[in-house]
Amino acid sequence: MIYPIKSYHKTFIILAISLVLIFILNISLGSVFIPFKQIILALLNENTNNEAWKTIILNFRLPKAITAILVGSGLSISGLLMQTLFRNPLAGPFVLGISSGASLGVAILILGASFIGINITAFAYTNWGLAIAASLGAFLVLSAVLLAAIKVRNTMSILIIGLMFGSLTAAVISVLAYFSSASQLQQYLFWSFGSLGNLTWHEIITFLVIFLIGLLLVVFIIKPLNSLLLGENYAKSMGVNIKLTRNTTLISTSLLTGVITAFSGPIAFIGLAVPHLTKLLFKTSNHKTLIPAVAISGAIIMLICDSIAQLPNSEYTLPINAITSLFGAPIIIWLLIRKRKIY
Amino acid sequence: MVINTKKKNLLALKNNQKHIVKTTDLSIGYASKKSSKIIASNLNIELDKSNLVCLLGENGIGKSTLLRTLTKVQPALNGSIFINTINLNEITNHNLSKQLSVVLTEKLPESSLSVFELVALGRQPYTNWVGQLNTKDIEIIENALEQTNTKHLMHAKYYQLSDGQLQKVLIARSLAQNTNIIILDEPTAHLDIHHTIETFTLLKKLAANFGKTIIISTHEINLALQLSDELWLMTPQEFITGKTNDLIENNQLNKLFTSDLIHFNKKLKQFTILNS
Numbered sequence: 001m002i003y004p005i006k007s008y009h010k011t012f013i014i015l016a017i018s019l020v021l022i023f024i025l026n027i028s029l030g031s032v033f034i035p036f037k038q039i040i041l042a043l044l045n046e047n048t049n050n051e052a053w054k055t056i057i058l059n060f061r062l063p064k065a066i067t068a069i070l071v072g073s074g075l076s077i078s079g080l081l082m083q084t085l086f087r088n089p090l091a092g093p094f095v096l097g098i099s100s101g102a103s104l105g106v107a108i109l110i111l112g113a114s115f116i117g118i119n120i121t122a123f124a125y126t127n128w129g130l131a132i133a134a135s136l137g138a139f140l141v142l143s144a145v146l147l148a149a150i151k152v153r154n155t156m157s158i159l160i161i162g163l164m165f166g167s168l169t170a171a172v173i174s175v176l177a178y179f180s181s182a183s184q185l186q187q188y189l190f191w192s193f194g195s196l197g198n199l200t201w202h203e204i205i206t207f208l209v210i211f212l213i214g215l216l217l218v219v220f221i222i223k224p225l226n227s228l229l230l231g232e233n234y235a236k237s238m239g240v241n242i243k244l245t246r247n248t249t250l251i252s253t254s255l256l257t258g259v260i261t262a263f264s265g266p267i268a269f270i271g272l273a274v275p276h277l278t279k280l281l282f283k284t285s286n287h288k289t290l291i292p293a294v295a296i297s298g299a300i301i302m303l304i305c306d307s308i309a310q311l312p313n314s315e316y317t318l319p320i321n322a323i324t325s326l327f328g329a330p331i332i333i334w335l336l337i338r339k340r341k342i343y
Numbered sequence: 344m345v346i347n348t349k350k351k352n353l354l355a356l357k358n359n360q361k362h363i364v365k366t367t368d369l370s371i372g373y374a375s376k377k378s379s380k381i382i383a384s385n386l387n388i389e390l391d392k393s394n395l396v397c398l399l400g401e402n403g404i405g406k407s408t409l410l411r412t413l414t415k416v417q418p419a420l421n422g423s424i425f426i427n428t429i430n431l432n433e434i435t436n437h438n439l440s441k442q443l444s445v446v447l448t449e450k451l452p453e454s455s456l457s458v459f460e461l462v463a464l465g466r467q468p469y470t471n472w473v474g475q476l477n478t479k480d481i482e483i484i485e486n487a488l489e490q491t492n493t494k495h496l497m498h499a500k501y502y503q504l505s506d507g508q509l510q511k512v513l514i515a516r517s518l519a520q521n522t523n524i525i526i527l528d529e530p531t532a533h534l535d536i537h538h539t540i541e542t543f544t545l546l547k548k549l550a551a552n553f554g555k556t557i558i559i560s561t562h563e564i565n566l567a568l569q570l571s572d573e574l575w576l577m578t579p580q581e582f583i584t585g586k587t588n589d590l591i592e593n594n595q596l597n598k599l600f601t602s603d604l605i606h607f608n609k610k611l612k613q614f615t616i617l618n619s
Contacts, residue, residue: 087452223474227467229454233416233447238467238520239440285454288473 008282008289015296019069022303026068027061029307031315060197063204065303067196070211071264072274072302073295074256077218079271080278080294084225084287085249086149088159092272093257097165098142099268102261103192104169105137106130110188111176130191131206135258141165142254146246193319194265196306207263214255218291221248225287268321269328270305274298276335301327362425363523363556364390364413369422371405371412379420382408386422386582390558390573392523395550397567397587398560399599400577406560407448409577410528413558414445426524440468444517446510446527451501458504458512459497462487465519487518490553491545507538514545525549527559539563543570564599565613 028039034056038048042057075093082091093099109129148161177185199207224245227235232242260267278294279285305323370384382405390396400406411417413424415431424431426442434442444465456464465487466480476484488494491511501509510530517525527546531539543563547570549555558575561567567574567587574590576583578598583590590596596607600614608615 089453220472223467223470223472226474227464229452229456230461230464231447231449231452233449234445234464236416236436237414237440237443237445238464239435239437240467241436279455283455284460285456286460 008284008293011282012292012296015293015300019296019300019303022300022307023065023069026065026303026307027057029310030056030061031310032056059201063199063201064197064306066204067199067207067264068302068306069299070207071196071260071267072270072298072300074211074214074260074298075267075271075302076274076278076294076298077215077291078253078256080275080287080290081218081221081225081249081253082271083275084228085246086158087228087231089276090159090272091162092269092275093253094266094268094271095159095166096142096145096162097169098138098145098254098257099261099266100166100169101137101139101141102134102258103137103266104141104172105133105135106191106262107173107176107188108137109133110191111173111180111184131259131262134262135254137169138258138261139254141169142250142257146250191265192321194267194321194324196264196302196320197317199263203263207259210255210259214252214259217248217252217255221245221252222287222291225249226285229285265321268325269332270298270302270324273328273331274301277301277331361391362389363392363427364388364558365425365428366413367423367425369412369424370420371408371417372420373408374418374420381420383577383582384421388575388584390556390584392556393550393554394556394572395547395570396556396558396573396575397571398558398575398577399562399564399567400560401579401600404577404579406577407528410526410558410560414443414526415439437468440520440522442522443524443526444520444522446513446517446525446530448528448532453502456501457497458493458499458501459484459488461501461512462515462519465516465521468520483521484519487515490518490549491515506533507535507541510534510538510542511545514542518549523554524556524558527557529560529562531561531563540566546570568596568612 024039027043028034028036032053034042034053038050038053039057041048042054043062045058048054078098079092082093082096083089085091086096145158145162145165149158152158152161177188180188224235224240227238227240228245235245236242257271274297275290275294278290278297281297282289282293284290302324305320305327309318309320309323311318366386366388368384369386369388370381371386372382373380386409398406398409408417412419413431415434415436419431426434426439431439462484463476463480466476466484467474470476470480485494488497491514493508493511493515496504496508496512501512504512514525514527514530530546531542534542543566546557546559550557550572568591571587574583574585574587576590576595576599579601580598583595583598585593585595591609591612594607594609596614599607604617605614606617607613
């Protein structure tokens with residue numbers, strides 16, 4: 001008798017190899033041309049022909065590529081968790097207003113400082129200030145959406161409530177923007193474009209630690225998430241603690257989305273699109289397979305988006321948010337038009 | 344004093360011993376902070392194991408509410424429920440999931456679960472923290488698929504199944520959960536007569552041959568009368584339980600519907616339309 005649960009070793013190996021290749025490709029691309037051999041030498045911490053190349057690789061391109069991997073996999077996992085928890089294929093950190101919450105937190109910090117007349121600019125200009133504000137904002141809005149979700153059973157309504165929270169925060173941000181100075185506005189705008197660069201190794205380590213805490217929580221809800229595929233009542237009848245599962249999902253999602261939005265800005269569509277692409281590829285709903293699968297796929301797609309954003313051999317870098325939307329929106333439209341079942 | 348209460352507990356245990364499901368003066372309904380709405384009260388049930396029970400009653404009389412209360416989905420307003428002689432309030436959800444499984448009417452959320460995976464979810468109360476299946480689990484799952492005659496569907500996605508097939512797969516899932524009690528809410532609501540009869544005979548077989556205690560709510564009165572061991576009748580006036588044949592003999596079924604249009608014909612063992 002054949003063991004009736006498919007194993008996905010082959011697909012995972014192919015994905016892992018692609019990830020490594022795209023990682024190296026991403027590091028090779030940039031405004032300065034560096035020979036491939038020198039890149040490998042720099043990555044191995046050997047001496048390169050040109051000291052500047054080593055600095056570029058180790059202090060700029062490598063941190064950026066690592067950030068891309070964290071952002072891509074974290075947002076994709078968050079999207080998957082939301083889709084299972086809300087039992088809705090359109091759920092995702094962006095649609096449910098979580099990213100808007102993070103934006104609101106940052107907007108209040110950057111734009112609101114002058115509005116309430118307190119000078120916290122020195123603090124606000126550090127990445128730390130942004131990180132804390134974004135995480136708080138994300139957590140706040142997700143909690144509000146979740147409170148609504150407990151009251152309202154209809155998942156469509158929950159989605160609309162999420163969208164409403166999104167518009168609400170957008171409106172508050174507009175008001176704040178109206179009263180703020182040009183330089184503050186510019187700073188906020190640049191943050192909202194999203195950026196994978198500019199992170200120091202210190203910041204990346206903090207990013208990684210919070211990311212790993214979020215990820216650790218996810219590991220513990222794999223089993224209850226699978227039972228939630230049959231709906232809450234069945235899950236309960238199989239002994240699942242719904243409240244604990246929901247809260248763990250809430251906390252891990254806001255940790256992941258919060259820290260990502262804090263360090264890289266609100267990045268659209270990855271959280272929504274990658275889980276669907278992965279589900280098409282793997283044709284399974286089992287979270288034990290899907291969670292590592294979306295993590296790797298998310299990292300690959302984020303690295304591709306970042307490579308495109310750098311406009312190879314030019315000095316310009318496009319906003320990463322524009323690239324992910326350009327890539328994500330057509331995929332969702334294509335999925336819907338082809339009337340593929342999306343889960 | 345201490346010994347006394349112990350004796351009392353033992354006595355209570357003895358009294359409950361045979362009954363796998365027992366309720367005393369149970370009231371069911373919905374309670375909110377401001378008011379509570381009682382749907383039915385004074386429900387007394389004493390059910391022995393290895394029985395097929397059909398819960399009959401008009402639409403909206405509270406059949407689903409009763410089943411939801413028995414499965415701890417919603418709290419009882421009053422009275423107590425004992426599952427295997429233990430008060431339902433004292434059984435954790437996890438322990439309950441090893442004694443009682445359910446088949447619900449609600450539509451499953453969309454997913455690409457395969458039939459095997461869906462049935463395998465029934466093993467969740469027994470598997471480790473990541474839900475790893477061992478050889479014993481797989482054996483039990485295969486058994487459940489065989490008993491419900493769905494083994495050939497194992498690799499199919501559940502959304503490819505017909506309603507009749509899906510119902511059997513959902514029953515297989517509850518069999519995989521390996522519980523003494525299975526509660527089904529209108530399991531044949533969307534099925535044609537062939538699949539309805541198939542489902543009923545399957546449930547009868549599980550009760551008679553495998554010692555399962557099966558409680559179903561249904562509107563298939565004729566089948567219920569032919570196949571059930573016991574009936575629970577929910578009428579606007581009272582809650583009647585008893586052996587199916589006794590209830591037929593005692594003309595209790597006539598109390599089921601308030602309408603003057605139908606009448607229970609004892610000889611034919613079915614409801615017939617009255618000519619006025």
